[in-house]
Amino acid sequence: MKDIEVFEGHAWTFGNNINTESIMNSGLEYTHDEAVKHVLEVYDPDFAGQVQQNDVIVAGTNFGTSSARPAAELLKRLGVGAVICESAARLFYRNTWCIGVPVLECSGIKAITRKGDLLRVDILGGVVTNVTSGKSVSIQPIAPTLLDIYRNGGLVSWIISRKEQYPNLV
Amino acid sequence: MGHTAVEKILARGAGRSEVFPGEFVDVKADLAFSHSPMLMEFKHLSQIGTMKQVFDPEKVVYAIGHHLFLPADNHRATEESKARAKCRECGVKYLYDQGSGNGHYLVLENGHLAPGEIELGSDSHTCGLGVLGAYATGISQEITEVLLSGKIWIRVPKTIKITFNGRTKKGVSARDVAQFMLGQLGPDAALWQAVEFTGDYIESLSVQQRAIFCFVVVEMGGQCGFVAPDEKTFAFLKDRVHRPYTPEYSDPDAEFSKEFVFDVSELEPQVCYPSSPTNCSPLAAYEGQPVDQTWVGGCTGGGIEDFRMAAEILRGRKVNDNVRYLIVPGTRAQWEQCNREGLLDLFMKAGAFILPPYCGPCQMHCVGNLGEGQTMVGTHPRNWPGRCGNAQVFLASPYTATAAAVEGKLVDPRKYLGRA
Numbered sequence: 001m002k003d004i005e006v007f008e009g010h011a012w013t014f015g016n017n018i019n020t021e022s023i024m025n026s027g028l029e030y031t032h033d034e035a036v037k038h039v040l041e042v043y044d045p046d047f048a049g050q051v052q053q054n055d056v057i058v059a060g061t062n063f064g065t066s067s068a069r070p071a072a073e074l075l076k077r078l079g080v081g082a083v084i085c086e087s088a089a090r091l092f093y094r095n096t097w098c099i100g101v102p103v104l105e106c107s108g109i110k111a112i113t114r115k116g117d118l119l120r121v122d123i124l125g126g127v128v129t130n131v132t133s134g135k136s137v138s139i140q141p142i143a144p145t146l147l148d149i150y151r152n153g154g155l156v157s158w159i160i161s162r163k164e165q166y167p168n169l170v
Numbered sequence: 171m172g173h174t175a176v177e178k179i180l181a182r183g184a185g186r187s188e189v190f191p192g193e194f195v196d197v198k199a200d201l202a203f204s205h206s207p208m209l210m211e212f213k214h215l216s217q218i219g220t221m222k223q224v225f226d227p228e229k230v231v232y233a234i235g236h237h238l239f240l241p242a243d244n245h246r247a248t249e250e251s252k253a254r255a256k257c258r259e260c261g262v263k264y265l266y267d268q269g270s271g272n273g274h275y276l277v278l279e280n281g282h283l284a285p286g287e288i289e290l291g292s293d294s295h296t297c298g299l300g301v302l303g304a305y306a307t308g309i310s311q312e313i314t315e316v317l318l319s320g321k322i323w324i325r326v327p328k329t330i331k332i333t334f335n336g337r338t339k340k341g342v343s344a345r346d347v348a349q350f351m352l353g354q355l356g357p358d359a360a361l362w363q364a365v366e367f368t369g370d371y372i373e374s375l376s377v378q379q380r381a382i383f384c385f386v387v388v389e390m391g392g393q394c395g396f397v398a399p400d401e402k403t404f405a406f407l408k409d410r411v412h413r414p415y416t417p418e419y420s421d422p423d424a425e426f427s428k429e430f431v432f433d434v435s436e437l438e439p440q441v442c443y444p445s446s447p448t449n450c451s452p453l454a455a456y457e458g459q460p461v462d463q464t465w466v467g468g469c470t471g472g473g474i475e476d477f478r479m480a481a482e483i484l485r486g487r488k489v490n491d492n493v494r495y496l497i498v499p500g501t502r503a504q505w506e507q508c509n510r511e512g513l514l515d516l517f518m519k520a521g522a523f524i525l526p527p528y529c530g531p532c533q534m535h536c537v538g539n540l541g542e543g544q545t546m547v548g549t550h551p552r553n554w555p556g557r558c559g560n561a562q563v564f565l566a567s568p569y570t571a572t573a574a575a576v577e578g579k580l581v582d583p584r585k586y587l588g589r590a
Contacts, residue, residue, distance in 0.1 A: 026556060143325060
């Protein structure tokens with residue numbers, strides 16, 4: 001079981017209704033080496049090339065809408081620390097926690113964040129603080145199973161940790 | 171206070187007398203559906219261990235041919251052969267191979283889901299199966315957990331009620347009405363929620379045309395669509411489902427989070443313009459827009475009635491030389507029905523490409539992909555950035571997509587339908 005630590009990262013800002021195909025392009029799902037170069041390029045051509053470890057995506061409503069593809073595999077590979085948004089699409093939310101990237105729904109995050117601001121993310125404390133501006137917003141409750149999955153390091157590790165519960169698994 | 175049908179189905183699935191919106195509950199699946207994109211469940215299992223058998227071989231459907239009617243390249247050929255072998259190893263009884271068609275249509279046609287049941291699927295458009303009065307939703311990565319345990323956690327959704335009344339004008343189809351709804355309500359109108367469709371217009375439609383509304387629920391962020399099962403539903407299921415099932419209906423005093431009522435009688439043909447499925451405009455605003463490819467198929471356009479609409483336009487006419495026009499029946503059964511009615515002959519002579527059943531060039535998985543700067547119009551559900559390369563994608567009814575094939579541009583299809 002891993003500790004969920006407070007971390008800091010710089011913000012990359014996006015709008016509302018960002019779709020998963022713009023993160024993991026259709027046709028490139030099988031070639032992550034190529035797909036990773038195009039993550040979110042339609043919205044910010046600099047993102048994939050310049051994002052740093054623990055940087056966070058800050059977005060508006062309905063982030064991750066559309067396809068159920070595991071788009072967060074590419075966000076994880078780029079080192080994205082968390083997706084922080086006004087609201088998240090349901091499948092993206094479930095998938096992304098399962099892949100090991102937190103999705104934090106925080107009402108008001110867009111208004112307090114500018115591109116490049118340093119954010120401090122305290123998942124267990126339930127708060128995201130903009131270190132640059134000093135303002136903060138609270139994190140909406142997280143589905144308990146997803147938090148459990150995340151603590152275990154993702155869906156695969158979570159299932160392994162409960163292996164005795166599956167009589168059909170050897 | 172009463173409950174909505176979706177709440178009642180989830181209560182039964184959770185083994186509870188009642189559940190309430192916002193609660194987290196574990197529910198049992200009556201059907202697990204996978205179309206195995208990127209073999210994600212098998213990749214998970216390769217790290218976890220060996221699944222001797224899926225949780226219940228009777229309750230698992232695999233549609234390997236959902237995205238591809240044949241492997242598009244060596245990599246995908248290898249992946250699909252692995253998927254087939256793995257399915258056989260773990261006792262999947264209902265394995266629909268490549269060329270079988272769109273997995274959601276296969277579930278519908280082959281009686282894998284019944285009213286009151288719960289389907290959990292790897293694909294986001296699983297929500298369309300609520301047309302049978304079932305709870306059906308996408309769960310993506312967590313399909314691995316469902317295949318192993320037959321259970322998953324769900325946050326019980328609130329339900330939105332949308333009523334459609336009236337009859338559409340000639341040349342205006344359910345795809346137009348569904349598009350209009352998306353335009354009116356927007357991409358996050360139903361975020362995490364269920365949507366129940368009702369009204370005399372919905373009642374007037376076939377099960378397959380009703381399904382269009384349920385399939386597009388995810389385009390407004392919804393968890394599942396739902397249509398209360400009626401005589402049409404039961405007639406549709408009569409020779410398909412032979413097990414007992416219990417339909418659920420929303421109580422008269424059920425609480426809906428929002429209610430919308432639309433009258434469809436004055437609606438004109440609609441078009442969705444690039445690049446979001448909820449962009450909607452009267453077609454008139456885009457008349458004259460040139461197109462390079464147009465097609466009829468996909469989960470919101472691959473049924474027999476969609477091809478009848480296409481044939482109505484195309485009868486006695488030819489596909490324009492500047493256009494590639496694709497006919498993509500949803501399943502072999504739809505393909506065969508087109509054949510029986512002489513539609514394939516009509517399409518072929520008019521110059522169409524008739525493809526094997528699958529979900530079509532809704533995205534770049536198989537064939538019919540577009541080049542830089544090209545434009546497509548189709549009956550499929552999505553046109554987000556990154557879905558078809560850099561192409562401009564419009565969404566419309568089978569009438570409009572086919573009229574565009576005739577003229578090489580978007581035009582009002584009613585000029586080919588005679589007088590109303």
